[in-house]
Amino acid sequence: MTGQSEDGSNGGEFRGHRDTAQVDVPVAPPRRTGPVGGLPASRSGPPAQASAPLPAQRALTGPVPLPADGRSDASPLVRTVERHLDEILAAVPQPDPIELAVLDAQGLLCAEDVVSQRALPAFDQAALDGYAVRAEDVAGATVARPVELPVVGESVAGASEPSSIGPGLAMRVAAGAMLPAGADVVVPAVWTDGGAARVAVQAAPPVGSYLRRTGDDVAPDDPAVHVGTPIGPAQISLLAAVGRDRVAVRPRPRVAVLSAGTELVEITSPLSPGQVVDVNSYALAAAARDAGADAYRWGILPGDQRRLAEVLESQLLRSDLVLVSGTFSGPAFEMVQEALAALGGMRVSQVAMHPGPAQGFGRLGRDEVPVIFVPGEPVAALVAFEVFVRPAIRLMLGKRQLFRRTVQAISGQHLLSPLGYRQYLHGTVMRHPDGGYVVEPVGEATDALLARMARANCLIVIDEDVTEVAAGGLVTVMPLLLGG
Amino acid sequence: MTGQSEDGSNGGEFRGHRDTAQVDVPVAPPRRTGPVGGLPASRSGPPAQASAPLPAQRALTGPVPLPADGRSDASPLVRTVERHLDEILAAVPQPDPIELAVLDAQGLLCAEDVVSQRALPAFDQAALDGYAVRAEDVAGATVARPVELPVVGESVAGASEPSSIGPGLAMRVAAGAMLPAGADVVVPAVWTDGGAARVAVQAAPPVGSYLRRTGDDVAPDDPAVHVGTPIGPAQISLLAAVGRDRVAVRPRPRVAVLSAGTELVEITSPLSPGQVVDVNSYALAAAARDAGADAYRWGILPGDQRRLAEVLESQLLRSDLVLVSGTFSGPAFEMVQEALAALGGMRVSQVAMHPGPAQGFGRLGRDEVPVIFVPGEPVAALVAFEVFVRPAIRLMLGKRQLFRRTVQAISGQHLLSPLGYRQYLHGTVMRHPDGGYVVEPVGEATDALLARMARANCLIVIDEDVTEVAAGGLVTVMPLLLGG
Numbered sequence: 001m002t003g004q005s006e007d008g009s010n011g012g013e014f015r016g017h018r019d020t021a022q023v024d025v026p027v028a029p030p031r032r033t034g035p036v037g038g039l040p041a042s043r044s045g046p047p048a049q050a051s052a053p054l055p056a057q058r059a060l061t062g063p064v065p066l067p068a069d070g071r072s073d074a075s076p077l078v079r080t081v082e083r084h085l086d087e088i089l090a091a092v093p094q095p096d097p098i099e100l101a102v103l104d105a106q107g108l109l110c111a112e113d114v115v116s117q118r119a120l121p122a123f124d125q126a127a128l129d130g131y132a133v134r135a136e137d138v139a140g141a142t143v144a145r146p147v148e149l150p151v152v153g154e155s156v157a158g159a160s161e162p163s164s165i166g167p168g169l170a171m172r173v174a175a176g177a178m179l180p181a182g183a184d185v186v187v188p189a190v191w192t193d194g195g196a197a198r199v200a201v202q203a204a205p206p207v208g209s210y211l212r213r214t215g216d217d218v219a220p221d222d223p224a225v226h227v228g229t230p231i232g233p234a235q236i237s238l239l240a241a242v243g244r245d246r247v248a249v250r251p252r253p254r255v256a257v258l259s260a261g262t263e264l265v266e267i268t269s270p271l272s273p274g275q276v277v278d279v280n281s282y283a284l285a286a287a288a289r290d291a292g293a294d295a296y297r298w299g300i301l302p303g304d305q306r307r308l309a310e311v312l313e314s315q316l317l318r319s320d321l322v323l324v325s326g327t328f329s330g331p332a333f334e335m336v337q338e339a340l341a342a343l344g345g346m347r348v349s350q351v352a353m354h355p356g357p358a359q360g361f362g363r364l365g366r367d368e369v370p371v372i373f374v375p376g377e378p379v380a381a382l383v384a385f386e387v388f389v390r391p392a393i394r395l396m397l398g399k400r401q402l403f404r405r406t407v408q409a410i411s412g413q414h415l416l417s418p419l420g421y422r423q424y425l426h427g428t429v430m431r432h433p434d435g436g437y438v439v440e441p442v443g444e445a446t447d448a449l450l451a452r453m454a455r456a457n458c459l460i461v462i463d464e465d466v467t468e469v470a471a472g473g474l475v476t477v478m479p480l481l482l483g484g
Numbered sequence: 485m486t487g488q489s490e491d492g493s494n495g496g497e498f499r500g501h502r503d504t505a506q507v508d509v510p511v512a513p514p515r516r517t518g519p520v521g522g523l524p525a526s527r528s529g530p531p532a533q534a535s536a537p538l539p540a541q542r543a544l545t546g547p548v549p550l551p552a553d554g555r556s557d558a559s560p561l562v563r564t565v566e567r568h569l570d571e572i573l574a575a576v577p578q579p580d581p582i583e584l585a586v587l588d589a590q591g592l593l594c595a596e597d598v599v600s601q602r603a604l605p606a607f608d609q610a611a612l613d614g615y616a617v618r619a620e621d622v623a624g625a626t627v628a629r630p631v632e633l634p635v636v637g638e639s640v641a642g643a644s645e646p647s648s649i650g651p652g653l654a655m656r657v658a659a660g661a662m663l664p665a666g667a668d669v670v671v672p673a674v675w676t677d678g679g680a681a682r683v684a685v686q687a688a689p690p691v692g693s694y695l696r697r698t699g700d701d702v703a704p705d706d707p708a709v710h711v712g713t714p715i716g717p718a719q720i721s722l723l724a725a726v727g728r729d730r731v732a733v734r735p736r737p738r739v740a741v742l743s744a745g746t747e748l749v750e751i752t753s754p755l756s757p758g759q760v761v762d763v764n765s766y767a768l769a770a771a772a773r774d775a776g777a778d779a780y781r782w783g784i785l786p787g788d789q790r791r792l793a794e795v796l797e798s799q800l801l802r803s804d805l806v807l808v809s810g811t812f813s814g815p816a817f818e819m820v821q822e823a824l825a826a827l828g829g830m831r832v833s834q835v836a837m838h839p840g841p842a843q844g845f846g847r848l849g850r851d852e853v854p855v856i857f858v859p860g861e862p863v864a865a866l867v868a869f870e871v872f873v874r875p876a877i878r879l880m881l882g883k884r885q886l887f888r889r890t891v892q893a894i895s896g897q898h899l900l901s902p903l904g905y906r907q908y909l910h911g912t913v914m915r916h917p918d919g920g921y922v923v924e925p926v927g928e929a930t931d932a933l934l935a936r937m938a939r940a941n942c943l944i945v946i947d948e949d950v951t952e953v954a955a956g957g958l959v960t961v962m963p964l965l966l967g968g
Contacts (some may be wrong), residue, residue, distance in 0.1 A: 059669075059692030103749075103781065106770045120934060122755050129813055156814050158746035161673060173645075174814050176747060176860065178758045185543075207545030217933040219937040225938065232964075233774060237767035237862050238938040245751040262642035267586075267729040271606050272643040274662045283721035287592045290717060297587065329613055330640050330658050376660065378721050385717075449701040450604060454709065454722040478715075 015341040071136045078350045081422050084336070084359055085388055086441050090390045091363055091370050091401075095320055097248040100350055105231045107292070109398040114225040116242040119215035127172035131199050132183035133170045135207040143282045146193070146200035155180060170199050179211055186210040201329045216241060216460050223446070228398065244278045250398035252294040253320040257285040258311070260326030261376055264300045275329040279450075280325040280381045284374075288323065301336065309339040316343065316365035320396060323389060327376040328358040336373075340364060346371060352464060353422045355380035359388065379453050386459065386480075406461070409437035409477040415469040417462040426456035439477050456480070497900060503554060555629055562834045563855060565906050566947070568843055569872055573886075575847055575854050576876045579804055581732045586723050589715045591776070592733040593882040598709040600726040602697035610639070610657035611694045615676055615683050616667035617654045619691040630677070630684040639664060653669060654683050670694040712882065734882035736778040737804040741769040742795070744810030744820045745860055748784045763934075764809040764865045768858075771869045772807065775877040785820065793823040799847035800827065807873060811860040812842040820857075830855060837866035837906045843872065863937050867908045870943065870964070890945065893921035893961040899953040901946040910940035913961050923961050940964070 097111030126132060133149060141147040149170040155163060155177040164181035165171050171180045181184070184207050193200040218224060224242045225235050231249065239247055257280075264278040265271065281297045288295035298315060301324075302308050315322050326333055328348060340346045346362030360373030370392070374384035391402040409429055417423040429439040439460055443452040461470065461476040469475050581595030610616060617633060625631040633654040639647060639661040647663035649655050655664045663670070668691045677684040702708060708726045709719050715733065723731055728829050741764075748762040749755065765781045772779035782799060785808075807919050810817055812832060830846030840948045844857030854876070859869035875886040893913055901907040913923040923944055927936040945960040946953065953959050 003587055059690050060694060102766055103770060103773075106773060118755070122760065123757055156746075157811060157816070158758055158814075160758040162757060175811050176745075176760070205544050210544060212933075218935050222935075223936065229938075233767045233771035234934075234938045234940070236770045237763045237866065238934050240751050240761055240763040240766045241862070242933055243751060243761065261660075262513060262640075267724050271602070273607055273646060274644040275643055276606065276660070277724055277727065279721045279724035283717045286587060286720045287717035289587075289590060295858055327641060327659050330642075332641075378725070382717055382721065407845045449696075450718075450722050450725055451702050451706075451708065454713075454718045456718070 002242065005288050015030055018388050034382075057452045058384060062087040078352045078357065078420070081351055081353050081387060084349055084351045084361070084475050085391065088361055088370065088372065088388055089395055091361075091368075092395055093320060093367075093370070094398075095251050095253055095396060098251045099248050099376045100251075101246055102236050102244065104248045106233075106236065108231055109225060110225050110231055110235070110247060111250050112245060112248040113223055113227050114239060114242065114247060116218045116220055116222050116224045118218070118241075118243055119220055120218040120241055121212050121214060121216065123213055124179040124210065125212050126175055126177050126179055126186045127212055128175045128186065128188055130173060130186045130188040130210060131201065132173045132180050132211075133201065134165070134183060135165060135204070136186040137168055137170075138185075138187065138201045138204050141201045141204045141467070143202045143450075146202045146370050148198055148200050151195065151197055151199050170201070172196075179345075183203045183211075183357065184208065212269070215332065228400075250396075252292060253393055253396035254318060255285075255288045255293040255321045255323055255393065256298055256315040256319040257281050257288060257295060258298045258315065258322070258324045259376070260301045260324055260332045262303060262330065262332045266300070279378050280374075280376065283378060283382055284323055284325060284385055284389075288389065288393060291390045292397045292399075293321075293393045301332075303332070303335075305335055308335060311340050311343065312336075313344065315370075316367070316369045319369060321389075321392065322364075322369060322371045323385075324360075324371065325376050325381045326373070328360070340371065344368070346373060348373070352386070352420055353424065354418060355382075355383050355424065357386060357421070365427050378450055379426070382453065383459070386478075387424070404478045404480070406476050406478045407437050407472045409439040409460075411460075411469050411471060411475045412440040412471050414471045415441065415460070415475065417467055417469070419467050420464055422464050423460075423462040425460040425462070426453050427458050427460045427477065428449075428456060429458040429479055437477060439475060491866060493793060496679045516803075518815060524569050524593065538967050543627055562836045562841065562904070565837050565871060567837055568833055568835045568845070569875065572845055572856065572876050573879055574855065575845075575852075576879055577804060577851075577854070578882075579735050579737055579880060582735045583730050583732050584735075585730055586715075586720050586728065589731050589733045590717075590720065592711045592715055592736065593959060594709050594711060594715055594719070595734050595882070596732040597707055597711050598723060598726065598731060600702045600706050600708045602702070602725075602727055603704055604702040604725055605696050605700065607696060608663040608698055610659055610661050610663055611696055612659045612670065612672055614657060614663050614670045614672045614693075615654045615685065616649065616657045616670050617685065618649075618651060618667060619669040619688070621652055621654075622669075622685045622688050623686045625685045627686045630686045632682055632684050635679065635681055635683050647808070652867075654685070655684075656680075662916055668692065712884075728914070734880075736776060737877055737880035738784055738802060739769075739772045739777040739779045739805045739807055739877065740777060740799040740803040741765050741772060742782045742785050742799065742808045743808070743860070744785045744808055744816045746787060746814065746816045750784070763858065763862050764858075767862060767866055768809060768869055768873075770806055772873065772877060775874045776881045776883075777805075777877045785816075787822070789819055792819060793826065796820075796827065797821050797849065800851070800853045800855075805873075805876065806848075806853060806855040807869075808844075808855065808857045809860050809865045810857070812857075813843070824855065828852070830857060832857070836904055837871065837908065838902060838910065839867050839868075841905070842870060862934055866937065867943070870962070871908070888962050888964070890960050890962045891921050892958045893923040893944075895944075895953050895955060895957050895959045896922055896924040898955045899925065899944070899946065899959065901950055901952065903951050904948055907944075907946040909944040909946070910937050910939060911942050911944040911961065913942040913963055921961060923959060935957055 039146045138147045152165060152171055154172040154175045157176040160178055165183055173186060185205050187201050191203040220305040221390045224238050259278045259281045263274060263276050265275050267277050278300050281299050284297060285295040285297040346360045348358055348360045350357045351359045362371050364371050372389055374381045394402045425441045427439045427441045429437050432438045442456045458480055461478055503763055548765050550731045617649055636649055636653045636655055638656040640658045641660040657670060671685050675687040708722050743762045743765045747758060747760050749759050751761050762784050765783050769779040769781040826847040830844045832842055834841045846855050848855050855916045856873055858865045878886045909925045911923045911925045913921050916922045924936045926940045942964055944964045945962055
């Protein structure tokens with residue numbers, strides 16, 4: 001039934017078209033002077049100083065401003081979201097097409113121009129139950145002056161020998177049954193008296209009515225399904241009809257999902273102080289699957305250096321993309337970095353985004369499989385997935401529309417955002433009764449936590465050069481619909 | 485990441501809210517007089533008569549008008565689309581919730597109110613890399629006048645013994661590491677000199693900054709995920725975090741898909757004259773899966789009466805819904821009807837829709853499993869799926885929004901529609917550069933064929949009481965997006 005995914009109408013090349021906020025704003029230079037004033041709208045320096053802490057002053061939970069003195073060793077070069085994304089998109093492989101049974105091809109993009117071997121329909125047939133006649137024999141028939149014809153037989157659906165009718169005769173036909181040669185119209189049964197030996201025809205449909213001719217739908221060698229078409233029920237219907245039980249498609253990329261961290265334990269383990277549940281291998285596997293990948297949750301990486309290297313190597317061999325989450329510091333991260341270094345190395349970048357900013361990427365192993373390393377904090381992990389991993393998976397799937405559609409919404413609240421950072425806030429977006437959209441961030445702090453994220457239905461995206469959005473002002477919103 | 489499916493924002497009960505054309509227009513009475521004029525805009529009588537067929541007169545391919553003389557035996561009582569749909573929706577069962585591993589729950593609706601057994605976070609922790617201190621010890625610190633403190637150790641992520649700091653001391657902390665007792669703020673590393681034995685703090689964040697307290701996110705006994713919430717990556721993240729590796733969900737309904745017809749053969753079989761490929765068991769299984777069902781394609785029903793009955797019985801036992809396609813006439817249909825009659829019977833209705841109009845429904849077997857019988861013509865089969873089966877599957881899934889959203893679009897062409905019938909035409913809908921939508925039917929005839937359907941991205945829905953839509957007029961359009 002469906003000829004369009006969200007790709008169908010107005011996709012663009014990923015270089016040329018981004019619905020998401022796309023201004024590649026340079027990062028503001030670190031301030032050389034101390035900040036002034038209260039909690040600044042632009043938090044690109046440390047918070048306001050006071051001779052004594054103000055009891056009413058709000059605790060800071062958002063992104064950390066650059067250091068106050070602009071030291072270059074503590075403020076490594078920050079890259080834009082776009083630049084990190086471009087590096088990833090340029091590196092993801094285009095998996096070779098594979099041939100799948102048509103039902104398994106559902107939801108994927110066709111990777112061949114399917115040409116029909118057959119005519120559709122394969123034979124002249126009745127479109128509905130009635131009587132096959134020659135139009136000239138019933139010309140002028142009306143309810144008041146019906147035309148009576150002898151009925152010479154019946155054609156039912158199914159394999160049969162070709163039949164024919166001579167002038168002045170009728171043959172009873174079922175929908176889908178072969179049309180007898182000689183007939184050029186089917187009179188619907190409801191426009192007759194339904195007779196068996198003789199039929200009184202009460203109307204005179206024009207030549208060609210209520211029948212389908214061989215090849216009306218598809219002629220042999222006609223193109224049926226084109227390269228790049230998303231395969232849904234309607235395409236499966238057509239593929240089957242032209243005789244294809246298998247079809248070449250862009251395969252689902254195989255994505256391995258791993259978690260790094262000495263603090264991580266399995267969901268059902270009792271927690272000792274300092275331990276946390278590995279939620280990311282579950283959440284990121286779910287997100288990867290939702291994006292269209294064939295996701296494989298490996299789970300928590302081993303703490304043993306040799307075993308860790310083995311796991312990474314084996315996952316590189318079986319994956320088109322490896323996704324690791326973890327904190328970018330501490331002994332677990334160092335162990336992973338060491339193992340990755342032996343396989344080709346991973347670059348850790350400070351990306352001008354919040355949550356973030358640390359993000360890792362490399363191409364590892366013999367096949368230079370892309371490895372994306374995202375923050376271990378679960379909210380930051382899923383934001384990084386949205387921004388970097390989902391577009392990469394969609395590119396591997398061959399989708400033209402890599403990015404979620406965004407809408408402009410009226411902000412219900414005054415929003416602050418750090419200068420030089422693209423901020424992603426979880427929010428709830430609603431249609432406004434008067435048209436358009438209204439959005440509210442979930443929770444009060446800028447630091448969205450797990451329970452808040454689970455209540456959100458969108459990300460609010462605040463550009464790098466925007467430091468505040470007034471209540472009532474417009475803001476970019478990315479609705480997070482399942483099943484993209 | 486995702487807290488909303490298309491159900492999330494403004495769903496309604498299925499009785500109260502239908503986006504689709506919903507006017508339950510009475511069917512026009514059959515005309516008692518012969519029609520006049522050329523091809524009538526309102527085709528509720530037989531086509532115009534002429535003493536000789538006009539060569540330019542267009543062959544009729546659309547719905548068949550009611551008989552010209554209004555005979556009641558040939559025009560069984562026609563029911564509205566709404567009435568047939570209501571009968572089906574009232575009869576579909578609500579499968580009992582089942583418990584699934586969280587990753588398998590993806591895309592389904594939560595069927596329990598999940599209450600957290602744990603506090604989240606489970607312990608006070610640093611939100612980023614830095615130094616845990618007492619805020620009063622660094623009050624007034626600036627770049628120009630830093631405060632120096634001795635560093636008494638380091639807290640890294642992972643299981644550890646609780647630690648503490650006394651007044652005037654600092655402890656180095658990693659993001660996610662336990663906060664030492666006594667500390668009430670974390671100073672980000674970039675606002676210090678990064679010292680190991682002593683640290684120079686260059687800013688004075690307010691109490692509580694850059695740390696997370698036990699239970700900030702979720703307290704024990706707090707609700708985490710509510711009944712009816714669609715489970716996406718963000719919900720999986722939260723479920724894992726509160727210690728749940730399994731969760732009760734509304735299961736995917738098991739839908740068996742069968743085809744009836746003596747003319748049907750498998751895709752790869754050579755075709756004898758009169759034979760056609762069984763496309764519907766593939767296309768309807770794909771459509772059922774796309775709608776969220778666990779679809780099982782049985783295929784072509786056997787031609788042997790006893791074996792046929794066995795297949796139907798066994799499919800009723802293993803299914804929540806049985807979907808059969810086939811022509812509503814001929815020996816294959818009679819055999820199916822006989823087998824169904826032994827299991828409880830199926831009512832065949834003339835529904836005031838095109839394509840259609842014949843549609844079947846019954847509740848069969850010991851468990852009164854709903855059986856929906858749709859037309860065998862592939863385009864009519866998938867339209868019937870959209871109109872009757874997809875809402876039934878979504879109701880079984882627990883979705884609040886049973887129907888696809890519709891939009892009003894400007895028709896690019898003059899459209900004709902039979903009075904008294906709701907017409908579904910395949911079309912392509914596009915956004916208009918000036919806003920709104922424009923729609924064109926695919927192909928020229930009113931009878932959309934297989935190849936046309938595969939090029940469509942929407943259904944144009946023309947209400948029962950509308951007989952024509954002028955080019956430039958507004959018409960209801962149902963975009964057919966994959967993955968609903």
